[in-house]
Structures are given as C-alpha cells and as structure tokens.
Amino acid sequence: MNSPARNDTSPLVLIVDDYQDAREMYAEYLEFSGFRVAEARNGLEAVEKAFALHPAVILMDLSLPVMDGWEATRRLKGDPRTRSIPVVALTGHALDGHSREAQDAGCDAYVTKPCLPDALVREVQRVLATVSPAA
Amino acid sequence: MPSTAALPSPPAPGPEARLAFAELLLGCDEARACAEAAVTWLVHHAHVHQVLCLAPCESDSHCLVPLASHGLPCAEDFVLALHDTKHPLVEALQWTEPRWFHPGQLPTELPMAMTGLFTLSLGSTAPGTPATGLLLVASPEPQLSPDAPWLAGHLGMHLTRLYKGRQLARLEAASTELAARVNAATEELATQNELLRRQAIQLEQASAAKSQFLANMSHELRTPLNAILGYTNMLLQGVNGELAPPQRRSLSRIDSNGRHLLEIINEILDITRIEAGRMPLHLSEFRIPELIQEVMAELDPIIVRSKLAVSAALDPNLPPVHSDRQKVKQIVVNLLSNALKFTHEGSIKVLASYEVPTAMLHISVADTGIGIDPIHQEKIWEDFQQVDSSPTRAYGGTGLGLSICRRLAAMLDGRISLKSAVGQGSTFTLHLPRRTRRT
Numbered sequence: 019m020n021s022p023a024r025n026d027t028s029p030l031v032l033i034v035d036d037y038q039d040a041r042e043m044y045a046e047y048l049e050f051s052g053f054r055v056a057e058a059r060n061g062l063e064a065v066e067k068a069f070a071l072h073p074a075v076i077l078m079d080l081s082l083p084v085m086d087g088w089e090a091t092r093r094l095k096g097d098p099r100t101r102s103i104p105v106v107a108l109t110g111h112a113l114d115g116h117s118r119e120a121q122d123a124g125c126d127a128y129v130t131k132p133c134l135p136d137a138l139v140r141e142v143q144r145v146l147a148t149v150s151p152a153a
Numbered sequence: 154m155p156s157t158a159a160l161p162s163p164p165a166p167g168p169e170a171r172l173a174f175a176e177l178l179l180g181c182d183e184a185r186a187c188a189e190a191a192v193t194w195l196v197h198h199a200h201v202h203q204v205l206c207l208a209p210c211e212s213d214s215h216c217l218v219p220l221a222s223h224g225l226p227c228a229e230d231f232v233l234a235l236h237d238t239k240h241p242l243v244e245a246l247q248w249t250e251p252r253w254f255h256p257g258q259l260p261t262e263l264p265m266a267m268t269g270l271f272t273l274s275l276g277s278t279a280p281g282t283p284a285t286g287l288l289l290v291a292s293p294e295p296q297l298s299p300d301a302p303w304l305a306g307h308l309g310m311h312l313t314r315l316y317k318g319r320q321l322a323r324l325e326a327a328s329t330e331l332a333a334r335v336n337a338a339t340e341e342l343a344t345q346n347e348l349l350r351r352q353a354i355q356l357e358q359a360s361a362a363k364s365q366f367l368a369n370m371s372h373e374l375r376t377p378l379n380a381i382l383g384y385t386n387m388l389l390q391g392v393n394g395e396l397a398p399p400q401r402r403s404l405s406r407i408d409s410n411g412r413h414l415l416e417i418i419n420e421i422l423d424i425t426r427i428e429a430g431r432m433p434l435h436l437s438e439f440r441i442p443e444l445i446q447e448v449m450a451e452l453d454p455i456i457v458r459s460k461l462a463v464s465a466a467l468d469p470n471l472p473p474v475h476s477d478r479q480k481v482k483q484i485v486v487n488l489l490s491n492a493l494k495f496t497h498e499g500s501i502k503v504l505a506s507y508e509v510p511t512a513m514l515h516i517s518v519a520d521t522g523i524g525i526d527p528i529h530q531e532k533i534w535e536d537f538q539q540v541d542s543s544p545t546r547a548y549g550g551t552g553l554g555l556s557i558c559r560r561l562a563a564m565l566d567g568r569i570s571l572k573s574a575v576g577q578g579s580t581f582t583l584h585l586p587r588r589t590r591r592t
Contacts, residue, residue, distance in 0.1 A: 037380075040379055040380050043383045043387065047383075047392060050387070110372050110375050131375060132375055132378055132379035132382055133383075134382060134383055135387055136390065
C-alpha cells in the first residue's frame with residue numbers, strides 16, 4: 019500500500035475505489051495535503067481495512083466489485099467498532115436515486131465525480147471538522 | 154292529382170273464399186305462376202270476366218309486362234286497382250291510398266304504350282328484380298263481384314310480399330357481405346392497432362435504452378475525465394514540483410478543454426435525465442435577489458474579463474419563490490453566460506419583476522449583443538442548434554444550453570421568451586410561477 023505519511027498523528031483517510039487511477043490520484047493528493055492514506059479496491063476490502071486500521075474518514079465509491087459501496091457502508095454503520103467513522107460517498111453516477119440510496123445506507127456526505135482532488139480534500143476537511151476527534 | 158271515384162267499400166268475401174285464395178297464393182313463390190293462378194281463380198271462382206295482371210318487366214323495369222290475362226278485349230274497359238300505399242307504383246304516382254278507377258277515369262299520369270299496355274317509370278331496378286303486384290281487373294259491368302277488389306288487393310299484396318322478400322334476400326345478402334367486409338376491416342384495424350401498439354412499446358424501449366445508454370456513456374466518459382482533470386489540477390498546483398511556464402500553459406489548455414468536455418457530457422446527461430423523466434424536482438422556498446447575486450458572483454471572472462457593464466435591477470417587492478432553486482439558478486447562469494458570450498460591447502442587465510395578478514416572476518437578461526435574426530429564433534431552442542452550427546462558427550458551445558433551459562423552465566411550470574433583433578441585442582426572459590406545483 020501507500021507509504022506512510024510524514025506524520026503519524028495526521029488523520030488516516032481510507033480511499034475506496036476500484037478505478038486505480040482515480041484511487042491513486044486522490045491518495046497522492048491527500049498525502050500531499052498532509053493526510054495518511056489507506057486504499058481499498060472493493061467493499062469487502064474496505065470493511066476489512068476499516069476494522070483493522072480504524073481510519074478517521076472513509077471515501078467510498080459506490081459502484082464497486084465484490085461488495086458495493088452501499089453494502090459496505092451499511093456493514094460499517096451497523097458495527098459499533100466502525101459506526102462513528104464518517105463515510106463520504108463518491109460516485110460518478112449523477113442519476114437520481116444514488117444520493118438518496120447513499121444517505122439511506124448511512125453515508126454522512128455525498129460527492130459527485132468528477133471531483134477535483136482539492137475539492138475532495140476540502141470535503142474531507144469539512145467532514146473531519148464536524149465530527150468529534152474522539153470518534 | 155286526378156279526380157278519383159273510389160268504389161263504395163265492397164263487403165268482405167266469405168271465409169271460404171279468403172282461405173282458398175290465401176292457400177293459392179301461399180303455394181306460389183314465383184310471380185308469373187302466382188299471377189296465372191290468381192287470374193284462373195278469379196275467372197272461375199270470382200266470376201270476373203276479364204283480367205289483366207301486369208308487372209314491371211324484369212329486364213326493363215321501366216316497362217310493364219303482362220304476367221297473365223284472361224278475356225281482355227282491349228285496355229279501355231277495366232278497373233285499375235292500385236293497392237298498398239308503400240307499393241313502388243303508388244309511390245311513383247304519389248298516391249297516398251289505394252284507388253279504384255272506372256273506365257274513362259284513368260289517371261292521366263299513366264301513359265299508354267303502343268301496345269295498349271301501361272308503361273310506368275319506376276326508377277331503376279336491377280335486372281332480375283322480381284315482378285311486383287299491379288293488378289288490372291277488367292269487367293264488362295261497372296259493379297264487380299264483391300270479392301274482386303278484395304282478391305285483387307290480396308294478389309297485389311302477395312306479389313308485393315314476394316317482391317319485398319326478394320328485396321329482403323338481396324338486402325340480407327348485401328348486409329352479410331357488408332358485415333363480412335366490416336369484420337375484415339375491423340380485423341385489419343385490430344391487426345394494425347396491435348402492430349402500432351407493439352411499435353409503440355418498441356419505441357418506448359428503444360427510447361429507454363437510448364437514455365440508459367447515454368446515462369451509462371456519460372458515466373463511462375466521466376470516469377477517465379475525472380482522472381484527466383484531477384491529475385491536471387494536481388500538476389498545476391505543483392504537487393509534483395514547480396512547472397516551467399510553457400508546461401503550465403499546455404496544462405492550462407488541457408484543463409480548459411477537459412472542463413469544456415465535462416460541460417458537454419453534463420449537458421447531454423441533463424437532457425437525457427429530463428427526457429427519461431429522471432430529473433428530480435427539489436422544491437423549496439427561496440429569494441430571487443440572493444440567487445441572482447450568487448449567479449453574478451459565480452460568473453464574476455467572466456464579467457470582469459468582458460469589460461461590459463453588467464448590472465442588476467430588481468423589483469424591491471419580489472416575493473419569495475417556491476420552486477427548484479438549483480434549476481432556476483442553472484437557467485439564469487445559462488442566460489447570463491450566453492449574454493456574456495454574444496455581447497462584445499455595451500451592457501447586460503439582469504431584471505426581475507413580479508406580476509401580482511398572474512403570480513408570475515419575470516427574470517430577464519437583456520444584452521446589447523449581436524442579436525438573433527427572427528428566422529433563427531425558433532431553432533435556437535432545439536438540441537445541438539445554434540444560429541451558426543457550422544464547423545467554422547465564431548462561437549463555441551454545445552448548442553444544448555437553451556434546449557436544457559427550455560426543458561427546465563417547463564418542469565417548473567414556466568417558460569422562456571425571447572425578444573431580439575440583429576445588432577440590437579437580445580432579451581431572454583424566464584417567466585416563473587411563484588409556486589411550482591409538484592407533478
């Protein structure tokens with residue numbers, strides 16, 4: 019996975035996306051912006067990494083192989099160990115219904131791709147600012 | 154109408170005579186046989202001395218031909234009986250009731266043929282039409298046997314019945330044929346309807362497939378575009394180190410073209426969503442001045458670059474609006490962007506007013522730009538259409554903006570109007586109801 023960030027106390031962001039170029043792009047920019055980053059390629063991997071690493075925030079693409087982002091979010095929000103981790107849904111589908119379904123699954127925020135790296139980082143910062151550091 | 158001398162009603166014949174005559178007539182189903190039998194019967198049983206039975210000629214319905222006769226010396230000494238007011242002969246003569254005539258009192262409208270028989274015009278009847286019942290009963294005495302008029306009437310009625318029966322048979326045959334044709338036509342129609350219904354379903358499916366395809370395609374296009382725009386953005390931010398000015402310029406071109414491509418994809422997606430009925434309405438209460446302020450702030454970089462005098466004049470009494478804020482904003486952004494794009498000098502004014510009686514808001518963007526020729530003022534609302542859509546056109550864009558605006562306005566129960574003249578500028582106005590009803 020990714021090289022550790024410069025600072026072990028900086029927040030860990032778990033980025034979940036099956037599209038490698040997008041995933042690595044966001045990872046690179048998040049690291050550039052001072053975050054630590056972990057990556058997952060599908061919903062199942064996301065759930066496993068969330069349990070193992072307990073990230074500060076999860077960026078969740080919704081259309082994923084093996085287990086989709088909605089199901090992964092439902093599992094994370096259904097487990098007391100990961101319930102408090104904010105999940106930002108990330109999708110390229112702008113069709114109606116996706117945002118509602120994402121909310122229903124328990125996503126805390128919703129970002130539509132294309133999303134520039136700096137805009138995504140601003141969203142991560144906004145979400146982190148609204149949750150208590152104890153989460 | 155000729156003078157008539159109706160005979161005093163003769164007493165009705167006895168029951169035996171009636172029965173015998175009725176049986177005689179019932180046994181006949183052909184006019185000539187019927188007439189011959191009747192004449193014979195009249196001579197032998199009713200003591201009638203001279204009988205002439207006439208009917209229209211089957212091959213030429215304009216002529217009367219004798220069907221049967223007995224002891225008739227000439228056609229001058231007889232009584233003419235026409236019965237049944239519905240009889241074609243009677244109708245042709247416009248008689249309203251049966252009349253009896255004595256010799257010498259013949260109706261003048263019955264012309265004599267050379268043969269001494271009558272020829273009447275009955276109108277056209279097809280060849281093979283059965284003979285109808287005109288009975289001429291001749292007698293040397295003015296006073297007939299009391300049976301004669303009654304018998305003559307019955308013979309005529311029977312002949313008429315035969316005629317009508319044949320007519321009925323022909324009518325039934327024609328009716329059956331017509332029914333068969335109607336059935337065939339109905340079946341054909343049902344087949345066509347089914348075909349149309351299937352075609353409609355196919356069209357609907359094709360349209361849904363098209364929408365789904367466009368939605369998928371725009372998603373598929375946006376995924377790599379996201380990476381292109383993202384990496385470009387990162388490079389421009391110096392994530393991978395500082396850039397030399399030429400590299401920065403090239404990357405800026407990639408960035409602006411990528412953004413333009415994204416805009417096109419988003420517009421196609423918008424059209425697709427509206428057409429597929431999948432563009433959701435998010436109604437809320439909001440104020441127009443704040444919205445216009447936001448739009449102008451968003452377009453500020455372009456406004457500054459344009460060096461045009463861009464101003465807003467808003468009615469102070471604008472009420473809050475209940476509509477879809479994002480869609481109203483999208484329309485105003487689009488109209489103002491267009492004004493900025495097509496105006497090279499002068500000014501752009503954004504006006505908003507409220508019309509109390511109709512509860513309509515009018516948001517106008519008035520420019521002093523190039524204007525639109527009346528012959529192009531319809532075309533600009535269509536998909537992918539611009540006044541100049543040629544490859545060498547001076548103005549870029551997808552030609553989808555106004556088409557989207559028009560659809561969005563319709564979704565909000567509103568519309569967009571245009572006033573424009575070449576060289577005079579254009580004024581686009583969004584007419585928006587204060588409250589959009591959720592459909």
